[in-house]
Amino acid sequence: MEATTTLRERKKEATRQALHEATLRLALERGLDAVTVDAVADEAGVSRRTFSNYFANKEDALLHGDRVRVTRLLERLRARPLTEPPWQALTEATAAHHAAIGEVDPNWLAQVRLLRRHPALLAQQTAAQNALELELAAEIAARDPGHRDEPMRSRVMAAVFLVTMRTATGLWAEQPGGASLGEAVRAGLDRAAERFA
Structure with a gap:
């Protein structure tokens, strides 16, 4: 069965x-x-x-690929050691995610560019990002239970992580031929890490 x-x-x-x-x-x-x-x-x-x-x-069908990638990223985050600090776990899970993807699928890049031209798609993607933010915040809080600034700290960290990912991906898509997507995202996350050190 x-x-x-x-x-x-x-x-x-x-x-x-x-x-x-x-x-x-x-x-x-x-x-x-x-x-x-x-x-x-x-x-x-x-x-x-x-x-x-x-x-x-x-629109829902078009964004399916994003949901698959988000699910895989969350799985990689959950597989990280619980003793790892939250921002480091987010960064390492993202690095593993990009390493597993390898070369960027041209269709995905075309989808990223398409999203930027259609407000209805962006609105639907934003709603999905809000749900992801809550899941990420729960994972972050679980790695540092009892932190004095909860729930603010985990929610802010999740939001900053997602904005950094979106910004780095957008900049990378606008400037092809430079660093790989994984390198661009890692650079953005390292810059944001200064706030959570």
Whole structure:
């Protein structure tokens, strides 16, 4: 039974990924405003109903890749030793995350640029970032229980971490050909670390 469930989950994730990729492909070809859910479903070879089983709208489908990356980053953070100071754990988890990614997927870079041009996407991404901030804050607080400045310290640290990641990624995307994304993010995190030393 467990093997069947695992296979079912793999099939679901493959469908989710196919819908995400179809949405991104069409958005880059036609512009996001010209993309319809029906067109995405056709591109992915599924029904409109299947699309609706996985995503609420085309923006949700487009941002699926971000949710996957965030989940993997959180997993890496949770795997860090609990004795590691919070900012160091965040930085090392991020470094491991970028090392695992390797070369940046050109589609992801195109998505980053697309996000910057569409307020509706940015609003949805901001909502997801708010949820991530709470999860990160909980992880930070768990690494330093009883800190006198809680819950302020963990919430501020999580917010600064996310802003630093977003800023470093945005600057990197605007200036191709320089440092790798991992190096750019690490430089930003090292700069921000001065506040939490």
